[in-house]
Amino acid sequence: MQKALVVLSGGQDSTTCLYWAIEKFGRERVSTVSFDYGQRHLIELESAKQIAQLAGVEHQVLPINTFNALGGNALSGNEEVDNALDMENNLPNTFVPGRNIIFMSYAAALAYQKKITHLITGVAQTDYSGYPDCRQDTLQALQQTLNLGMEQSFTIHTPLMYMSKAETVKLAVRLGALEALALSHTCYNGQRPPCGRCAACILRAKGFAEAGVDDPLIELEEK
Amino acid sequence: MQKALVVLSGGQDSTTCLYWAIEKFGRERVSTVSFDYGQRHLIELESAKQIAQLAGVEHQVLPINTFNALGGNALSGNEEVDNALDMENNLPNTFVPGRNIIFMSYAAALAYQKKITHLITGVAQTDYSGYPDCRQDTLQALQQTLNLGMEQSFTIHTPLMYMSKAETVKLAVRLGALEALALSHTCYNGQRPPCGRCAACILRAKGFAEAGVDDPLIELEEK
Numbered sequence: 001m002q003k004a005l006v007v008l009s010g011g012q013d014s015t016t017c018l019y020w021a022i023e024k025f026g027r028e029r030v031s032t033v034s035f036d037y038g039q040r041h042l043i044e045l046e047s048a049k050q051i052a053q054l055a056g057v058e059h060q061v062l063p064i065n066t067f068n069a070l071g072g073n074a075l076s077g078n079e080e081v082d083n084a085l086d087m088e089n090n091l092p093n094t095f096v097p098g099r100n101i102i103f104m105s106y107a108a109a110l111a112y113q114k115k116i117t118h119l120i121t122g123v124a125q126t127d128y129s130g131y132p133d134c135r136q137d138t139l140q141a142l143q144q145t146l147n148l149g150m151e152q153s154f155t156i157h158t159p160l161m162y163m164s165k166a167e168t169v170k171l172a173v174r175l176g177a178l179e180a181l182a183l184s185h186t187c188y189n190g191q192r193p194p195c196g197r198c199a200a201c202i203l204r205a206k207g208f209a210e211a212g213v214d215d216p217l218i219e220l221e222e223k
Numbered sequence: 224m225q226k227a228l229v230v231l232s233g234g235q236d237s238t239t240c241l242y243w244a245i246e247k248f249g250r251e252r253v254s255t256v257s258f259d260y261g262q263r264h265l266i267e268l269e270s271a272k273q274i275a276q277l278a279g280v281e282h283q284v285l286p287i288n289t290f291n292a293l294g295g296n297a298l299s300g301n302e303e304v305d306n307a308l309d310m311e312n313n314l315p316n317t318f319v320p321g322r323n324i325i326f327m328s329y330a331a332a333l334a335y336q337k338k339i340t341h342l343i344t345g346v347a348q349t350d351y352s353g354y355p356d357c358r359q360d361t362l363q364a365l366q367q368t369l370n371l372g373m374e375q376s377f378t379i380h381t382p383l384m385y386m387s388k389a390e391t392v393k394l395a396v397r398l399g400a401l402e403a404l405a406l407s408h409t410c411y412n413g414q415r416p417p418c419g420r421c422a423a424c425i426l427r428a429k430g431f432a433e434a435g436v437d438d439p440l441i442e443l444e445e446k
Contacts (some may be wrong), residue, residue, distance in 0.1 A: 069286055
């Protein structure tokens with residue numbers, strides 16, 4: 001049986017994907033990687049660590065100091081993020097050009113060393129169409145690039161690619177991932193309890209509402 | 224007229240490519256980028272800086288701390304490199320999986336911000352066929368990936384891809400790059416004057432010999 005590596009940001013989608021991978025590949029064949037890239041809120045990495053621990057899978061954090069050297073952006077800069085979907089160049093202001101390409105390339109390099117051939121990422125073009133490096137066509141081209149460039153047969157899995165947030169919530173319920181979602185982090189403003197006002201909080205709340213499920217993160221915080 | 228970014232390692236091939244880019248795009252439209260990725264010999268970065276200065280083009284160094292965290296390899300580790308073409312997994316022991324994919328992705332991210340659409344790299348599959356991420360098919364797939372993932376129209380130029388080392392030397396002569404080649408660094412053992420025994424030194428010497436040209440680096444050192 002083959003092994004799988006989940007790119008775990010600590011957010012709702014990658015957490016759901018972790019449980020998807022556990023169901024598909026078996027807990028003992030799944031490991032996770034997160035990137036410490038200068039994100040605005042280190043709480044994301046703390047969430048990822050706690051989620052991997054709860055799920056009982058290996059977790060590795062790789063440092064990336066290059067994005068900050070490349071120049072500022074909202075999620076790793078210091079400016080206030082009121083609405084992460086503000087547009088500049090028709091892209092969200094949280095956009096770092098090629099960031100997901102680089103994340104996936106590092107994940108593949110790690111997978112290469114660990115003899116893992118399946119890579120799982122929680123990107124979804126339904127809700128986040130602003131990020132071109134999270135779309136299926138880019139990831140398909142990247143899969144070919146990585147396979148040619150490393151002489152491997154990686155498969156990049158994107159289980160949430162065409163799901164709405166509500167469908168993702170329902171999938172998480174079916175996979176038994178709700179307890180882990182209570183540990184996940186979504187708020188662009190890094191607040192706990194979540195600010196409820198930023199684009200990420202609003203999107204998450206809408207998904208849970210449409211799925212008719214109570215967000216365990218909110219429940220937890222209100223206790 | 225469009226602008227170009229040369230990935231400058233400080234070696235013979237990327238130096239020749241810099242002069243190729245200057246001829247093609249004009250000196251004032253060419254800039255360079257190098258990566259401080261934990262290479263064994265920082266003399267490479269010093270060479271790159273001196274070459275960019277001599278050529279009169281902008282030079283930027285981006286840090287990459289991720290490769291070391293991914294695990295050791297000959298060119299960024301501490302072990303002695305007797306013969307960098309020793310094989311492991313049928314690849315040179317200097318191989319970091321996907322390293323060139325990541326270099327080019329960072330170069331594209333920098334180019335994106337600087338409104339540059341042409342990327343130039345000195346890779347050659349003739350002499351270095353061991354590195355799959357330096358081959359034309361990989362770079363072609365990567366170009367598509369970067370263009371989809373950043374919604375850009377990058378062209379990745381690989382002027383030396385099918386040239387022998389001797390042809391590269393002749394090109395350098397025609398482009399007036401010999402003075403810059405005196406500053407370039409090739410030796411895997413980081414020696415100045417070059418050790419003359421490692422695979423990189425031998426390949427360089429063979430190229431100059433076959434081209435019937437004296438290596439200005441050797442001449443310089445012997446003065």
